[in-house]
Amino acid sequence: MNLITVSGPPSSGKTAVILKTAESLKKRGIKLGAVKFDCLHTDDDVAYEKAGIPVKKGLSGQLCPDHYFVSNIEAVVEWGLAEDFDLLVSESAGLCNRCSPYIKEIKAICVIDNLSGINTPKKIGPMLRMADIVVITKGDIVSQAEREVFAARVHAVNPSAIVMHINGLTGQGAYELSTLLFDSGKKIDSLKGMKLRFSMPSALCSYCLGETRIGESYQMGNVRKINLEKK
Amino acid sequence: MASKEVLLMSNMLKLKEIYPFLETFFDQQPGELFKQEDLTLQQILLEMEESGSEDNVFDATLFVDQLQEFIQQMEAFTGVSSQSVDVLTILPGKDKSGNAETFDALHFRKSTITSIVGPTGSGKSRLLADIEWVAQADTPTARTILVNNEKPTVDWRFASGKKLVAQLSQNMNFVMDLSVREFLELHASSRMIAGAAEIVERIIHAANELAGEKFSGETPITSLSGGQSRALMIADTAMLSSSPVVLIDEIENAGIDRKKALQILTGEEKIVLMATHDPILALMADQRIVIKNGGIHRVVQTSAAEKNMLEGLEEADRKLQTLRTKLRAGESIVDQSF
Ligand SMILES: Nc1nc2c(ncn2[C@@H]2O[C@H](COP(=O)(O)OP(=O)(O)OP(=O)(O)O)[C@@H](O)[C@H]2O)c(=O)[nH]1
Ligand SMILES: [Mg+2]
Numbered sequence: 116m117n118l119i120t121v122s123g124p125p126s127s128g129k130t131a132v133i134l135k136t137a138e139s140l141k142k143r144g145i146k147l148g149a150v151k152f153d154c155l156h157t158d159d160d161v162a163y164e165k166a167g168i169p170v171k172k173g174l175s176g177q178l179c180p181d182h183y184f185v186s187n188i189e190a191v192v193e194w195g196l197a198e199d200f201d202l203l204v205s206e207s208a209g210l211c212n213r214c215s216p217y218i219k220e221i222k223a224i225c226v227i228d229n230l231s232g233i234n235t236p237k238k239i240g241p242m243l244r245m246a247d248i249v250v251i252t253k254g255d256i257v258s259q260a261e262r263e264v265f266a267a268r269v270h271a272v273n274p275s276a277i278v279m280h281i282n283g284l285t286g287q288g289a290y291e292l293s294t295l296l297f298d299s300g301k302k303i304d305s306l307k308g309m310k311l312r313f314s315m316p317s318a319l320c321s322y323c324l325g326e327t328r329i330g331e332s333y334q335m336g337n338v339r340k341i342n343l344e345k346k
Numbered sequence: 347m348a349s350k351e352v353l354l355m356s357n358m359l360k361l362k363e364i365y366p367f368l369e370t371f372f373d374q375q376p377g378e379l380f381k382q383e384d385l386t387l388q389q390i391l392l393e394m395e396e397s398g399s400e401d402n403v404f405d406a407t408l409f410v411d412q413l414q415e416f417i418q419q420m421e422a423f424t425g426v427s428s429q430s431v432d433v434l435t436i437l438p439g440k441d442k443s444g445n446a447e448t449f450d451a452l453h454f455r456k457s458t459i460t461s462i463v464g465p466t467g468s469g470k471s472r473l474l475a476d477i478e479w480v481a482q483a484d485t486p487t488a489r490t491i492l493v494n495n496e497k498p499t500v501d502w503r504f505a506s507g508k509k510l511v512a513q514l515s516q517n518m519n520f521v522m523d524l525s526v527r528e529f530l531e532l533h534a535s536s537r538m539i540a541g542a543a544e545i546v547e548r549i550i551h552a553a554n555e556l557a558g559e560k561f562s563g564e565t566p567i568t569s570l571s572g573g574q575s576r577a578l579m580i581a582d583t584a585m586l587s588s589s590p591v592v593l594i595d596e597i598e599n600a601g602i603d604r605k606k607a608l609q610i611l612t613g614e615e616k617i618v619l620m621a622t623h624d625p626i627l628a629l630m631a632d633q634r635i636v637i638k639n640g641g642i643h644r645v646v647q648t649s650a651a652e653k654n655m656l657e658g659l660e661e662a663d664r665k666l667q668t669l670r671t672k673l674r675a676g677e678s679i680v681d682q683s684f
Pocket of ligand 1 (some may be wrong): 130131159255
C-alpha cells in the first residue's frame, strides 16, 4: 500500500481535490481508502463515502490535532493494510498554521487556495515549506495576475515542491495530479522506524491540562510572554 | 551558481546584489533577521538556531538547500523565458468513445486567434488541461503537444512560474485590496522583469482604451465595474503574464471593446484561444475548432465569405447595443432600419 498525507488550511479544497483525483485513480483500478483528521467536526467522511471510498475519521477534540495524528496514524495504516487498499490518503486540516503532519519518505501534499491572500504562504510554516507537492485551488475565481503572484510567493517559500493548479469544482488538473500519487516502488507495510519531517509544536502548560482561570498565578509549565516594550 | 560556502559567507546586501531575485525569497522567510543587510547568511542562521529554530519554525539545512534550488531555478528561468513560443502543435488523440481524432496536426501560432466551439462539458477543459500539462500521449485523450515543433522539456509541467496557459474566465474577480497601480506593481515585481514602471503605465493606458468608462491608477481594483475589471485583466495578461497561451472564456458584450481586446493580446504575440458561442467573436478568429464528445471533431478555417459577414454583424450588434442603451434610459426604441 502507498500512503500520502494531504494537509492545508480549513476549507482550502483538500477533499474536493482528493475526490476529483480519486476518479482518475479508480479508472486505473487503484483501490483507495481515506482517513480524515480534524479537530471538532467534519462531514468529510460523508463526502468520501458518497464517492464510494471507505473512510475513517478521527476528531482530536481537546488535543492538539497534530499530536493526535502522530499517535494514530500507525493504527490507521494497519486498518488500510487489512482493507487491502493500494493507496491510503490521509487528510488533515492545518489548524494552527504551525502544524505539518508530514512523515519522511511519505509523499506530502499541501493544498492552499488563491482566496486566502498573498501573505498566507509565508504564514503557513512547515506544512507548506516541507511539502513535496503544493496544490493551489480556486484559481477560477481570482484574476490571472493574482494567481501568478500567489504562485510566485508559494515558490519562494518552497522552491523544491511541484506546484499544481487544480480546480476543485471542475477537476481540471486532477488527472495530472493522479499520475504523481501512486508509485508501486513506494509500498509500505508499516510506519515503524519512520520519522516526522518536523517537530510538532511543543506545549505543556496549565491551560493544556484544563485550567480556565486567567492570571499569573495559574500559569505553569511551558509559558511564553508577549513583548510589549517600545521599539 | 556560487557554492554553499560562498553563499554562507556573503552578507544579505551582497547576496541581493548578485541575485536580485533573492529579495522575494528572503521576504518569505520567518522573523526579522533576514532584513539585517550587514549580517552574513551564516550569522543569521546561527542566530536563528540560538533563538531556537523551533520557535521560528525554521530548519537551517532545509533552508540552505532550498536557497540553492531557488537560485538555480531562477537562473535557468531567466535564460528560458527569453525563448518565445512561436507555435504550439496538437497531434491527434481520441474522443471519449475511443474514436481517433481526424485532423493531422493542429497548429496554434503566436499572434493568432483560435475559437473553440462546442457545448459545455464537451471537452474544452480537457483540451486546455492537455495543453497546460503538455500532454505526451499520457492523458485520457492521448493527445500530444509540441512546443516550437519539438517535444517539450518537462519544466513546462513542473516549473513554477513557467506555465503555458494563462486563463481569463467570466467569474474571475479581483480579491486584493489595492489600487490599480499598486496591484500591477505587485504583479510586475513577482515577474522580476526590467522596466516594470513603464509596463504598468502601458497597461493602465491600454485597459482604459478597452473599457467604456475611464479609471485611473489610484482607483481601488475592487471598485472597478465589470467591464473595467475585464479590461484590466486582459491588458495585464497581455503585457505581464509569462504564459505564451491565453485562454479566454467568452468575452461578454458589455462595457468592453472586444475587438481591441483581442488586438492587444495578439499584438503582444500571444497565442489566443477563445471559447465562445458568439458568431462575431468566432469570426474574429483565424480558425475554429469544434469539440464533440471529448474530441476535436473538426477544424475550420474562417473563410473569406464568413469574414465578409463580420462587418454586417458588427453593424447589427452596434444597433442592438444602442437599442439597449435607449431602453435602459427609458426612451422610445423605434429604429427605421428594422
Ligand atoms: N470556486 C472553487 N471552489 C472550490 C474549489 N475547490 C474547492 N472549492 C470549494 O471550497 C469549499 C471547501 O472545499 P473542501 O474540499 O471541503 O475543503 P477542505 O480543505 O477539504 O475543507 P476541510 O476539510 O473542512 O478543512 C467547497 O465548497 C468546495 O466546493 C475551486 O477550485 N474553485
Ligand atoms: Mg475536507
